[in-house]
Amino acid sequence: MMNAVSPAARLALVEAALRIADGHRDEPWHGDLSLLYLKLRESGVTPAWRQAFSLEQDEVLDHCEAIRNLRQYPQFVPPTPVRALPLSTTPALPVGIQSRTKITRVALNGFRAASAPIDLDLTTRGKPGSVVIFGDNGVGKSTLVTAIELACQGTVGRQAPGWADDGPQLINLAIQESRAEVSVNLTDGTTLSKSIERIDRGWRTSGSTTPFAFSLAPILLQRADLVRFLGTPGSRRGQLFVGQFAAGATDRSVQEIQQRERTAKAARKQFVDDLAGRAGQPARVATDSVMAMLRIVYLDGQPEGHWKAAARGRLPREYVAAKKRYLQLDRDITAAKNLTKQLPKEELENHALQVQRLGELLGDIDAPLTAAMVAVTRYEFVERLAVTVGGSVALGLRMIVHLKDGTTVAPEQIFSEGVQDLLAILFFIEVAKAAALRGQAKVLILDDVIQSVDATIRRRLLQHILADLKDWQLIITCHDRLWLGHVQEALRNANIQYCDVEIRSWDFTDGPIISSTGVDPSADLRSLVRKAAPRTVAGAAGLLLETLCNTLSWTLPAAVPRARDDRYTLQTLWDSVKSKVKNSSELAPQFEEIGGIVSLRNQLGAHYNELADSIADAEADHFSDLVLKLWDSVYCGSCRGYVAKQMSKTYSCRCGAAKFTT
Incomplete structure (x- = not known):
């Protein structure tokens, strides 16, 4: 039947099929469908939605989302998560797909600063809109926004929760439970939820899979992201965007194997530290001393042969169990290392491929980035901001400022730190816009980042963001009451509906004390x-x-x-x-x-x-x-x-x- 329609209609049908079945990437037919999609796109054909379905494009995509979300077809059972296809066989993401998904509610319990349950309605008069979260530093603003990030994208600070010693405490210290939970409600009726628990020295998450509408680019921008972006050399800056624009084709198997190795190492370290304490040895001892410490703790320091001779050939059960536990942990680490070595070459090269994809999808952002920069700063001496992604340096992302007198300089050579922060914010906004053109939800969280920009241009930056992202759901946090007034007034002047959330204080036992929205x-x-x-x-x-x-x-x-x-x-x-x-x-x-x-x-x-x-x-x-x-x-x-x-x-x-x- 597919051969009986025009190539343009066939492309629309294939794109819709890929959207419906994006969880079946391990099936051979999915790869064939992906290759057909690539072939049609490379021939210059554009999707003919009306011819294929006699519907408008957004109606078709709504239908696809309904099937994917099991809302109209409950008999469709999604598969368990599987390893994504390598980028080389992942279809390019077409421009023009628009998502209308917004967040209506966030709930969390035991997560970070939230020692008591929190349930926030993020609508204004029953409709989803932008949100302004106000509170002093340290009262829990970032707890709220990272809960949204975790529920929607499975990450905290753009990283999947891994080794507990590598990041923030994710489970509140004031509660007795070893599990934290977060969830968000979306406008399509979907609820995305995640639970997180601590296993030895690592975090384990479970819950909803990340939907396509939140799979392309991070929705949260924090001050740490700006620092990391500006502090990373241009030759390696592209690696900060690994995992984006891959339509689910991130190197998850690499991450999972590396996580297994980290978890096993953490468990072994905990075992050795506990054993050293019982043996009266320094906490950080070489792993080759473990067998000696086992003998000190369980055999009074004697070799196994001497103990057997004195105890009629029997070793203590506790000694045998502890030795078995340690050797098993050692085998787990060795197995994880071997799996890493056996990973296919194309998957190990996935980082470079994803950076290349980032450059392809961003396209020529020099013009919009320059226009935004000049409009906000009013630096008329700037001719052009040039961005190079990938190229001769596989993981590179370089920025060069071209001045009107013909001079070319790096941003740090001419701009203040505040203006460099501005440039980073504008770049991240362009990344978010590129993702939104390809089906990402128009949701962006700005966690106290605007106030890092020079005060003289801060208000113009806010006006630019509100004009450029007028139909987006923006979640803005701030800690200064004067700046809060500026944000609220700018939203009203832009005729953008929003709700207020004020965190009055924070208590170790009760967590954030939040006033009702819209007070x-x-x-x-x-x-x-x-x-x-x-x-x-x-x-x-x-x-x-x-x-x-x-x-x-x-x-x-x-x-x-x-x-x-x-x-x-x-x-x-x-x-x-x-x-x-x-x-x-x-x-x-x-x-x-x-x-x-x-x-x-x-x-x-x-x-x-x-x-x-x-x-x-x-x-x-x-x-x-x-x-x-x-x-x-x-x-x-x-x-x-x-x-x-x-x-x-x-x-x-x-x-x-x-x-x-x-």
């Missing part, structure tokens, strides 16, 4: 008025007033004198915003009334002074009432958003409940 920033003050001490009430009112003035300073906008590191006092912001709203019939009277007592914020909310003990509760409550009234004029609790400019001098929220003119 009104004024909620803290409202809960304190007429209940807490004057110092506490006035301090909270002053903080809310500072947040309000900071937001209005760029909404109006108001001219604020520059301060070192962009740190502004309430008084500086207040004066600038007040002058901007002096003609507003709604806001000017409120600013005048608050202006007379705004000093209460410093008098009561900062350091101890005698005035703090003499101010009455009523004065602090009156100050708070005025601040909350002003807050309600610029922030709408119904649509959960600040006012934005609508016309020349009119500002209002999305639903129109909060509004004023200037």
Whole structure:
């Protein structure tokens, strides 16, 4: 039947079949289908979706995903995970496949900083959107985002959990269980879950297999990734991307065998360390001393022959079992090493092949990368950023800056560390975009990376990301409240729906203390008025007033004198915003009334002074009432958003409940 259709329709059918059956890579027919796909693609044919199925492309792919996810066809049983095909027989990933998968919920228990169960709804009014996670350093922001990474991609920090001594503690130390669990819910109804447990000195994971929508490129970008990218020589930088763009054809058998060897070595080391402690020997002893230590512990240091002669030919059971255990561990290590040597040559060369694939799929990214760099930095002296992947150096990924005067330099020779961080972020975004064009879910987690960029260009970088990835689900973490306001305002200005998650604190026993998503920033003050001490009430009112003035300073906008590191006092912001709203019939009277007592914020909310003990509760409550009234004029609790400019001098929220003119 396949020969009866046109080559273009045949290509569409083959591509759909490969998507449905991507778990059957060990079957001979799958390899034949892959070769047919390659042949059709190399002939220059493009898929004719309508001719093949009488459907639009996205409808066909939705149908394929339904089959793969067993939602409409429960009788289809997926095979157990098998070794992927080598890259040489893996079909090229076509451009144009778009995934609409988003994350709606994340749950975790016992994972990293989460000593108590956490279940977070990541939707806004029932729909998936972007997420802003705020909290101080060390309260558990990275725990939340690495839980998403582990559930979706089976990795933590872009690495599969391996030897426990090589990475972070993955199971919370405050719980009694030896297992941690994470899961995410997706918009298609799928739940991806992973459990992790500690085995000797290694981690063992189990659970859902990584779906195609999360199989091409990492979804999490952290500061450590930027450091690793910039700190790795260009001749080896491409190796950082091994495992991406392989459509499941990563060298998993190599990783599994290497993991077996690491686990066996860890178990042997634990055995030797315990034995050394019982024998009173140094903890780190040569493995050839193990038999001597066994005799010290179980045979009073005597050779086996002497013990047998004295004990009528019998050795202690404990000695025999311990010796057998050690020899078995030694055999396990030797077997794993032998398996590594026997791996096929093409699989050992998989790293270089994957770097080559990365270069092919990224294509010419010089133009978009240069345009983004110049737009954010406004460095007009930059002519072009040239990226070379692979080439004469198999694992290379080099970047060269071409200046308009004809000079060529490496990025580190001309850019500050902050601008180099920017360049790395922009490159990773281009990688994510290339993956999204080939079926990866449009989900990207930015874990406190934007704040590593120079303050002067940070806001332009954020605006660029929101414009370039407008239909993506972005999960952004930040630890600075002033920057949090910038992020929230930028999302609103870009008309991007998002939800807020605030981690108030962290406790060893209880884990992260998380407020419900979408909390009104004024909620803290409202809960304190007429209940807490004057110092506490006035301090909270002053903080809310500072947040309000900071937001209005760029909404109006108001001219604020520059301060070192962009740190502004309430008084500086207040004066600038007040002058901007002096003609507003709604806001000017409120600013005048608050202006007379705004000093209460410093008098009561900062350091101890005698005035703090003499101010009455009523004065602090009156100050708070005025601040909350002003807050309600610029922030709408119904649509959960600040006012934005609508016309020349009119500002209002999305639903129109909060509004004023200037």
